[in-house]
Amino acid sequence: MDGMLLAELQSVVPGRVSTATETLDRYSRDQGPLLSPALPVAVVRARTVEDVQELLRWATRHGVPIVSRGAGSGVSGGAHATDGCxxxxxxxxxxxxxxxxxxxTAVVEPGVINGELNDAVAEHGLMYAPDPASYRWSTIGGNVATNAGGLRCAKYGVTRESVLALDVVLADGTLVSVGHRPFKGVAGYDLAALMTGSEGTLGVIVGITVRLRYLPHAVHTLAAFFEDFPKAAEGVLAIGRARVQPAILELLDGRTLEALDGAHGSELRRRGGALLLVQTDGYGAAAEADVIRAALTELGAVVNQEDSAEAEQLVDLRRHSRGDSVDDLYRVGEDVxxxxxxLVPYVAALEAMAQKHRVQLKVVAxxxxxxxxPTFWVDRSEGAQGLERLEEALDESVRSALEFGGTITGEHGVGQYKQRWLAWEQSTEVLDLQSGIKRLFDPLGILNPGKAIG
Amino acid sequence: MDGMLLAELQSVVPGRVSTATETLDRYSRDQGPLLSPALPVAVVRARTVEDVQELLRWATRHGVPIVSRGAGSGVSGGAHATDGCxxxxxxxxxxxxxxxxxxxTAVVEPGVINGELNDAVAEHGLMYAPDPASYRWSTIGGNVATNAGGLRCAKYGVTRESVLALDVVLADGTLVSVGHRPFKGVAGYDLAALMTGSEGTLGVIVGITVRLRYLPHAVHTLAAFFEDFPKAAEGVLAIGRARVQPAILELLDGRTLEALDGAHGSELRRRGGALLLVQTDGYGAAAEADVIRAALTELGAVVNQEDSAEAEQLVDLRRHSRGDSVDDLYRVGEDVxxxxxxLVPYVAALEAMAQKHRVQLKVVAxxxxxxxxPTFWVDRSEGAQGLERLEEALDESVRSALEFGGTITGEHGVGQYKQRWLAWEQSTEVLDLQSGIKRLFDPLGILNPGKAIG
Incomplete structure (x- = not known):
């Protein structure tokens, strides 16, 4: 960067700017696959809303792109640095x-760690429901920017359902408040929902009012082992047909069980070819677990009521069954x-694709x-040929999900990595509306360019 | 309207156009207070998506405003006709x-009645959760356009939380699909949430994919009678502190009980000065009701476990405790x-305002x-002076809600009637962003002009 520009930056946010190579390197990417490596020209660690406003005023004056980030735990490259940013x-x-x-409710700054907020509110009998696998290190700001999901959203909804109000610094440094502090509010367009999941392309979220939920009165966890993966997927439908709403309903295939056993010394794979992990909570937890156990047993599952130590361990293992190593070009986790x-036909289609393209596959859901x-991978030793087959399998898995009426991304966001699939899902007219919204909020295009939208 | 224009309209949507005076009159307004009466120049009853597209292409060609509506059950004037529309x-x-x-899930056209959808899905053990008081005659399309609330949203969320995907005809007649069919999806900006609650100002909703919930396994209803209204409001906090989530939690003051007694021959007012009506549902319903009963009894309430007939009747009475007569300039129901x-201090403030401005007040919450x-009213015989006091009380009640950190509208929408309060809640910058979004979607300003936003 031009020395004058940098000097000005250092003067508007004094003490917050770093240009040390190792810092630039460390902040150059998140956990997503890296398509076009780039280093930022500087890293600014803001401490106040005013810092963010000053930075954005400076960026607007000089047309410098700003890539904002929390912990960098995203897996779609939404926080990857771009040229000159x-x-x-x-x-x-x-x-x-x-x-x-x-x-x-709670009001937090964007850098608060998800798990730390949960620790803080637990003493009041409350919880912050959205719980992405990264909850121990990801930030609420990042969770809001990606509209993060997690395990508990089957029952409690995704991040959007827990966001009441946001303070946002716009591209030109203006601070606005959107949303409402009460649980309900319909004044004007729902700009808080529009910001949620916008991946830093419409503004920088600097304050968040979240709705909290009640810590459940009781929790029951069931582990249902099935012969194979499609059968376990049928179990999901059986629970639905019993009209019981679990708090957590996670599906792990045999390869995932093997990986967990290898990493944690468990012996899950010996117990079955696929695992359905079910948690009910609340005053009806025990009764709900009974209904679910009966439905799954009838399907042929071996269902144990776990004692709470093993149950907690299983949920914990599941939380770590993805993200145990960073995605790279040879190993890509998808999010359809x-x-x-x-679910049942899609799971069967995935297994057929892996065979056809000769790639490895494991799936959690x-x-x-x-x-x-689904995580697809090939051995690095296969080089370009392996990569090509991996890309083909990935593309086919996404196209197939769309053919089944699905979406390219359920909770990770488009970021940088899923740009190529977005137009498969959304029409030109919808992409144009999104670009129009982007231009309205960010006429110079300085906010996380090349991310989130087409 | 110019005869040529009308002839062209009749040719693009043949058989759908009416200009009969009684039709124009019937479709000239919804249930909201009427500030500036206007008749439409024609009414088009569309039967197909193509009808809507043809109409909007015609409207775009000629710059004619379009006010779209479902059943006209709104109470903020969002569907009032405007000049030349x-x-x-x-x-x-x-x-x-x-x-x-x-x-x-279910896919419905916009004119499906809320209650009819619920009847249709009940045989599958499912329900469509949002249940505005008008559920027997309001349409899903109108519910989505206003992001309607209702009784059950304490537990199940408002309309937005049940909307997965929308088909929308844009101002120029283009048909787009936004949102996602699976429960989760984060591809691009959340345009389905943006459309929800936009009151027909961004597009015309012609298809809706909704998420359904499970019909509850059991339902328990408690009627807790309190000495007075502030004490009953304390009961709401007591339930919250017990960390139990009711499906329904409705608060009715003494004047509301009197009105119900008068209209329905009940004897509620004799049983107490305010009523807290609580419904728990699901597998934990009985246990939750026990916890709530204990908490409210400790506060001094007289709590009956109603037999199911009386319980159902009470909830039904509550559903009709507002909307029993159309709002007009002498009687206005608010929605803060x-x-x-x-809640407790706000309720006390409301009672003080009614005294100060010498207006009648009843409140349900x-x-x-x-x-x-809160519903404020004055006797028509008081004429302009009464109206003036009514307006002062209304303004003060809204200003006070904002001072308590609230919003001018929790679920009814801004429509036409609440325009004057919007700028009290939202900053110029936020209002400008909303206007910008409006211009992006509707550059000619033909979609329900003068509604929803400032």
């Missing part, structure tokens, strides 16, 4: 501003979602939402 | 296109919401959401 890290804006137990009734995380 | 009624597009029990912890419907 400044990375804005919100991780130091990590205060829990207020917890109001009677309102069942299909209507629930399509937030099955209650129809949201699947 | 054509009213587009979607009530004949009333097919339930698909119910997919395993997906737990405040953070839950502010979706208390679980902090959403209040």
């Amino acid at each position: 400044v990375v804005l890290s919100l991780e130091d804006m990590n205060r829990i501003v207020a917890i109001t137990p009677d309102d069942e 979602a299909v209507p629930k009734s399509r 937030h099955a209650g939402d129809g949201n699947l995380h | 054509v009213v587009l009624s979607l009530e004949d597009m009333n097919r339930i296109v698909a119910i997919t029990p395993d997906d737990e 919401a405040v953070p839950k912890s502010r 979706h208390a679980g959401d902090g959403n209040l419907h």
Whole structure:
């Protein structure tokens, strides 16, 4: 960067700017596959709303792209640096501003870690429901920017359902408040929902009012082992037909069980070819678990009522069954979602694709939402040929999900990596509307360019 | 309207156009207070998506405003005719296109009545959760256009949380699909959420994919009678502090009980000065009801476990405790919401305002959401002076809700009537963003002009 520009940046956010090579490198990417590596020209670690406003005023004056990020836990490259950008890290804006137990709300800065908010509100009998697998290190700001999902959203909804109000710094440095502090509010267009999931392309989220939920009175966890993966997927439908809503409903295939056994010394794969992990919660948890156990047993599953230690361990293992290593070009985790009734045929189609393209496959799914995380991989030693087959399998898995009435991304976001699939899902007219919204909020195109939309 | 224009309209949507005076009159307004009466120049009752597209192409060619509506059950004037407009009624597009029990979704045309969808899905053990008081005659399209609330949204969320995907005809007649058919999806900006609650100002909703919920296994209803209204409001907090989530949590003051008694021959007012009506549902319903009964009894309430007939009757009476007569200039029902912890002081403030301005007041509240419907009225015989006091009380009640951290409208929408309060809640910058979105979707300004946004 031009020395004058940099000097000006250092003067508008003094003490917050770093240009050390190792810092630039560390902030150059998130956990997503890296298509076109780039280093930021500087990293700004903001501590206040004013820092963010000053930075954006400077960026607007000079047309410098800003890539904002929390912990960098995203897996779609939404926080990858782009050429000539400044990375804005919100991780130091990590205060829990207020917890109001009677309102069942909290106000947080964007850098607050998801798990830390949950720890803080638990003493009030409350929880922040959205729980992406990264909850121990991802930030609420990043969760909102990607509209993150997680395990509990089968029952409690995704991040959007827990966001009441947002403070946002717009591209030109203007601070606005959108949404509403009460649980309900319909004044004007729903700009808080529009911001949620916009991946830093419409503004920088600097304050978040979230709705909290009640910590459940009781929790029951069932582990149902099935002969094979399609049969376990049928179990998901059986639970639905019993009209019981689990808090968590996770589907793990045999390869995932093997991987977990290898990493954690468990012996899950010996117990079956696929696992359906079910958690009910609340005052009806025990009765609901009974109904589910009966439905799954009838399907041929071996269902144990786990004691709470093993149950907790299984849920914990599941939380780590993806993200145990960083995605790269040779190993890519997908995030499609299909209507629930399509789970069984889609799972069968995935297995056929892996065979056809000679790639490795393991699958976990937030099955209650129809949201699947197939991971495809090839051995690095296969080089370009392996990569080509991997790409073909990925493309086919996405196209197939769309044919089943699904979406290219259930919860991870488009980021940089899924750009190539977006036009498969959305029409030119819809893509144009999104571009129009982008131009309205960010006429210079400085906010996380090349991400989220087409 | 110019005869040529009308002839062209009749040729593009043959058989759908009416200009009969009594039709124009009937479609000239909804249930909201009428500030500036206007007649439409024609009414078009569309039967197909193509009808809507043809109408909007014609409207775009000639710059004619289109006011779209379902049943006209809105109470904010969102469907009031404006000068020179054509009213587009979607009530004949009333097919339930698909119910997919395993997906737990339904696809409906906009004119489907809320209650009829619920009747149709009940045989599958499913329900469409949003239940505005008008559910027996309001349409899903209108519910989506206003992001309607209702009684059950304390537990199940508002309309937005049940909308998965929308087909929308844009101002120029283009048909687009937004949202996603699976429960989760984060591809691009959340245009389905943006459309939900936009009151026909961004496009005309012609198809809706909704998420259904499970019909509850059991339902328990409690009627808790309190000495007075503020004490009953404290009961709402007590339930919250017990960390039990009711499906329905409704608060009715003494004047509302009197009105119900007068209209329905009940004897509610004799049993107490205010009523908290609580419904729990699901497998934990009985246990939850026990916890709530204990908490409210400790507060001094007289709590009956109603037998199911009386319980159902009470909920039904509550559903009709507002909307029993059309709002007009002498009687206006409000729709503010405040953070839950502010219910008690806000309720006290309302009572003080009514005294100060010498207006009548009754209040019902979706208390679980902090959403209040105070109704203020004066006798018509008081004429202009009464009206002036009524307006002062209304303004003060809204200003006070905002001072308590609330919103001017929890679920009814801004429509035409609440325009004057919108700028009290939202900053110029936010209003400008909304206008910008409006211009993007509707550059000619023909879609329900003068509604929803500032």
